[in-house]
Amino acid sequence: MQYEAMRQQICAVGKLLYDRGYVAANDGNISVKVAENRLLITPSGVSKGRMTPDMMLLTDLDGNVIEGDRHPSSEGKMHFTVYRHRPDVGAVVHAHPSTATAFSICRKPLKTPYLAELVLGLGEVPVTPAFAMLSTDEVPKSVEPYLAEHNAVMLANHGVLTWGSELWQAFDRMETVEHTAKTLLNVELLGGGVPLSDEQVVTLISMRGQYKTLAQKTKGAI
Numbered sequence: 001m002q003y004e005a006m007r008q009q010i011c012a013v014g015k016l017l018y019d020r021g022y023v024a025a026n027d028g029n030i031s032v033k034v035a036e037n038r039l040l041i042t043p044s045g046v047s048k049g050r051m052t053p054d055m056m057l058l059t060d061l062d063g064n065v066i067e068g069d070r071h072p073s074s075e076g077k078m079h080f081t082v083y084r085h086r087p088d089v090g091a092v093v094h095a096h097p098s099t100a101t102a103f104s105i106c107r108k109p110l111k112t113p114y115l116a117e118l119v120l121g122l123g124e125v126p127v128t129p130a131f132a133m134l135s136t137d138e139v140p141k142s143v144e145p146y147l148a149e150h151n152a153v154m155l156a157n158h159g160v161l162t163w164g165s166e167l168w169q170a171f172d173r174m175e176t177v178e179h180t181a182k183t184l185l186n187v188e189l190l191g192g193g194v195p196l197s198d199e200q201v202v203t204l205i206s207m208r209g210q211y212k213t214l215a216q217k218t219k220g221a222i
């Protein structure tokens, strides 16, 4: 079995997605680029909290199975689209965290600059304009416009897609999307909050380069 360590890392991330309530039942999918035109991707029909390393599929970017005896995730096309448009991306995570999914149903992007993390790290998280029918080409087409300029997108009436240079970064971004959505929901429940000033936002944006340099020194972040 090839790529044993990465298969185990995918299982660990799947368990975290499940334990944190970002997926229910068999929802969600994870993929990692392990070589040129080679991905490890989670199987369909299995809880992400109960996966074992042997369940992963090794595929190419067209979805052809190279190794494994299960069916790859039904939303694989969405993952393949991310890798085609972003050669710098090494991992993609899709989940249905309930607060961010509610924002997607209400077509509310995460963009008000209440939190430094949103400005500095994650960036604005847009929502696709309309529901894309599951397992069709509508799903990859719906995310294409957001791939170049963002680190995450909310899929209308569906869930969240994040990507990163490696798997933990893609997971961290999923966690930050849901944490931000929860915080923004509480702000709305409390009657609205005070955003950061334009000057503070500009300062934070100017700091992105410093953090990027630091992150690259430690783990090769995008």
Ligand SMILES: [Zn+2]
Pocket: 027, 028, 075, 094, 095, 096, 158, 159
């Ligand atoms: Zn989904």
